[in-house]
Amino acid sequence: MKKLSIVLLGASLLSAHASAEWNFRGTPNQWLSTPLELVSGNQYQTCQSFGDNNPRFKIDRYGDWNEAYPNADYTVAANKSYDIRFFSDSKTITATEVANCGDIEIEPPEDSWYFRGTANGWQATPMDSSDNITFCTTQTFANDEPRFKIDHYGDWTENYPQADVLVDANSSYDICFNADTKVVTTEKQQCVDDCPITPETLGAVYSPSATTFSLWSPENSNVSVEVDGVSYAMQAVPDFAGYTQVYQATVPGDLHLKPYTFYVNGVQVRDPYGKMAQAGTGDYEAVNIVMDMSRTEPLDGWAARPSLIEREDAIIYELHVRDFTIDASSGVSADKRGKFLGLVEPGTTYQGITTGIDHLKELGVTHVQLLPVYDFATCDGLPDSDPCYNWGYDPRNYNIPEDRYSNVPNDYEQRVREFKTMINEFHKAGIRVIMDVVYNHTYNNEMFENISMQYYTASDLSGTGNSINADVPMVSRMIQDSLEYWVDEYSIDGFRFDLIGIFSYQEVQKWASHLNSKFADRNLLIYGEPWNGYASDPLEGQRVRYGTTHNMVDQHVGVFNGAYREALKGSNDDTRSAYMFNNVAAADSGWAIYDGFRGSPYDANDGRNSTWFRNYAADPEQSINYISAHDNFALWDKVYLSASSNVVQNSSHQVMSFTPPSDLSYAKRVVNFGMGLVLTSQGIPFIHAGDEFLRTKTNHQQISSPNAWNYGDHGGAHNSYNAPDSFNAIRWSNKIANVATFDYFKQLIALRRQHAGLRMNSNQEIAQYLSVSRPEQYAGQVITGHITDPSDSHNLFIVYNSGNNQSITLPAGSWTKVADANGAANASVTGSTVVEGTAVTMFTQQK
Known part of the structure; x- marks a missing residue:
């Protein structure tokens, strides 16, 4: 490194140090005062030779007997010489016999x-000093009127120079400081390599020689940071990198793994940018x-990111870290079950079938969407033996991997490395990773309230009592910085926003x-729920809704297509049904399915456009198509309950009683039909974990017992956010029992990935190459789509039929039936053919 030398001359003494003088008084000097020599710190020394006149002595402060040690005279042997040491801090004395005082050198x-x-x-x-004359140190200064002095005893009684060094x-x-001349020398480091980082974000910005701590504090100036037990005042700094109203302090030294806490008005506050927490x-x-x-x-470096040519090529699979591997049937090593590393343990099986990450590879999905994996509040720090369970929609630290999913939560480096390894192993398996992020609220107000209540909205938009106000520029910037951090540091591939x-x-x-812009090569997926927590919002017109989604098309932001979901299955928490149950009236006589099939395309000239009109996607990637997610009943539970009779539910959607269906064959067919619709519609398909083998979230899988559907006063199968593993854990035996359902999902996914016509990249392509028809003679039960996308090697003809078997006429030419109610098929067809009811039937034609 290069240095610029500046010498400060003419330093002056401010005050003399009134140090105590310690004196030897005893028989060798007739009890007069002989000053002791200061050796170091609080240690003093003298050498004395004693006669035979009852030899003894004391150590006297100031030589006036007002303070002397010990209380009784210190006695020694006659006719001996002693090296005498006195320790002024402990007031203790040592006397070591020596041959001759002339041989003792008094240490300087x-x-x-x-x-x-x-x-x-x-x-x-x-x-530091090597010669007891020149004393040196290296210090890093922030933008806080930087200055210093050199203090002799650390008590301000003697310090140099008279004015602060700027x-x-x-x-x-x-x-450096010369103790003889009292000259201060400063050499500014012009850094090349290991220099402190000028912060470009808030929080703790580390470098090997110093860490800069920065906190937004718009109302309060009493801001400090305690680092490893030492408190440092933080000073206001000018605006930088788009940040305003920031307080900052730079603390020298290598502070890696050191604890720190911000204080505002003397109250502990969390670092909103914290990278790790105790x-x-x-x-x-x-x-x-x-x-x-x-x-x-x-440890083995970052693997290449799986290719994603177009966002519509994505097939998303939502899972919860703990649910996926906590059951012994996962085949995952016992110490990794329910953990980050358990998700990516290769080679796991149950009775010969693949589980875990190998199951995902077999299924063929391109992305996993992880329920919250940042540090959340509930179940904080508890062992896995504790019954506490939570999905994690209660944020505490937005930028920190959740400690409960780590094998070593107190090994901070390894905890981060585990998370990165999980991402890396997914990438090696050809699967990208999406984070479920919850920036819309915090666990409670304590997260930010003592920094500033500007973090929170005036009204409760999220339904949790502590909604985040991203209309405040510095709060919006915090969210942006957090998103960037996860992509940049952890190689995350996209975000699902809770209550966007x-x-x-x-x-x-x-x-x-x-x-x-910053990660232009990533093709990040960004999407969320376009609703709030059932709140009235005076700014409704500018919020993310179906009706405003088209404004975000150039930024590649999509939303969950709840309108298509309800048109497909009906209600989320009770037995009201829709198209996939052949209830076409509830699905707007098939028109909602007609629109969803096309990707719910937005038309600026459509007079029906409004806040919640179902045709909102200005590009197919803006429509996330699904029929179940972690919220509400799992797909099989919804279908099973809807197929039951005499169902009674309370106002909290809990199941009080029902008569189970006598035959499950129709219900299983409905599941395939619903997912077939999702996987053959334009847009991006989404699957909830376990739907592919009829996962139930009833207690211990006792799906036929009404009592097994409920947990507490409000939770249970329809809302299992805090229900224990007995409700939520995935049992891999279901894959064996329902292998036909799994095969259907797997085969339809393969067809989607094989045919570009099922995943067109623009509304213009869809309008040009997809002809959708709802023939009147079928009363809304049958909808067909003819796809002639030139980027596909085949033309496609797809039939949705919610009713009975029907005869339909294919477009001209020879066709091959490649999918029916059971999954993949292979049958040559020409002209008219029968398509099954409650089924998606797909035909291909070689071009």
Whole structure:
């Protein structure tokens, strides 16, 4: 590194140090006062030769007997010489016999000088010396009127120079002091490699020689940071990198893994940008950890990211980390069940069938969407033997991997590395990773309230009592920075936003535009729920809704197509049904299915356009098509209950009683039909974990017992967010029992990936190459689609039939039936043919 040398001359003494003088008084000097020599610190020395006149002595402070040690005279042997040491801090004495005092060299005193300045919060930092004359230290200064002094004893009684030494902001200096001449020398480091980082984000920005701590504090100036037990005042800094109203302090040294806590008005506050937190710290505890993230990379390096040519090529699979492997049937090693590393353990099986990540590879999905994996509040720090369970929609630290999913939550480097390894192994398996993020609210107000209530909206938009207000620029920036951090540091491939509908679409545009610009090669998936927590919102017109989604088309932001979902299955939490149950009246006589088949395309000239009109996607990638997710009944539970009779539910959707269906064959056919519709519609398909083998979220899978559907006063199968593993754990025996359902999902996924016509990339292509028909003679039960996409090697003809078997006429030429109610098929067809009811039938024609 290069250095610029500046010498400060003419230092002056402020005050003399009134140090105590310690004196030897005893029989060798007739009890007069002989000053002791200061050796170092609090140690003093003399050598004395004693006669035979009752030899003894004391150590007297100031030589006036007002303070002397010990209380009784210290006695020694007659006619002997002694090296005598006195320790002024403990007031203890040692007397070591020597042959001759002339042979004893009185050790010169070791001096101490201390650095004190803005770089260390004006604390006393000892300076190093090799010759007891020149004392040196290296310090890093922030943008807080940087200055310093050199203090002799660390108590301000003697310090140099008279005026503070002023230095440049955001700079590091080698500082030396000559104890003889009292001259201060500063050498500014012009850094090349290992220099402190000028922060470009808030939080704790690490470098090997210093860490800069920054916090947004719009109303309060009493801001400090405690680092490893030492408190440092934080000073207001000018706006930088788009940040305003920021307080900052730079603390020297390599602080990797050191604990730190911000304080505002003396109250602990959490670091909204924290990269790690002390495991188990809960409400109103805010202990973060400084991290050198370069030490946390996967041990074998980052693998190549799986290719994604177009976003419509995605097939999303939603799973919960714990659910997927916690049951012994997962085949995952016992210590990894329910953990990050358990998700990606290869080679796991149950009675000969694949489980875990190998199951996902076999199924053929392109993305996994992980329910919250950041540090959430519920079940905080508890062992897996504890019955506590939660989905994780209660954020505590947005940028930190959840400790409960780590095998080593207190090994902070390894905890991060586990998460990165999980992402890396998914990538090696050809699967991208989407994070479920919950920026719309916090666990409770304690997360941010003592920093500023500007973090929160005035009204409760999320239904949790603490909705985040992204219309505040610095709050919006925090969300953007968090998203960028996960993509950049952890190689995340996209985000699913919980209740994205509480945000103004203009803010979401900013976040997505920033991410897609900075990571232009990633084809990130960004989508969310376009509704809020059932709240009245005075800014409804600018929030993310179906009616505003088209504004975000250039930023590649999509939303869940709840309108298509309800048109397919009916209600989410009771037995009301729709098209896939052949209830075409509930599905707008088939027109809602007609539109969903085409990707719910937005037409600016459609007079029906409104906040919740179902045709909203200005590009097919904006429509996330699904029939079940973690919320509400799982697909099989919904179908099973709808196929039951005499169903009684309370106002919380809990099941009180029902008569189970006597034959499940129709119900299983409905499941295939519903997923077949999703997998052959334009847009991006979404599957909830376990739907592919009829997973039930009833207690211990006792699906025929009404009692097994309920947990607590409100939860259970329809809302299992806090129900135990007995409700939520995936049992891999279901894959064996329902292999026909699994094969259907797998085969329809393969057909989708094989045919570009099922995943066209623009509304213009869909309008040109997909002809959808709803023939009147079938009363809305039959909908057909003829696809002639030139990028596909085949023409496609797809028939949706919710009713009985029907005879339909194919377009001209020879066709091959490639899918029916049971999955993949292979039959040559020409002219008229019968298509099964409650089924998707697909034909291909070689071009």
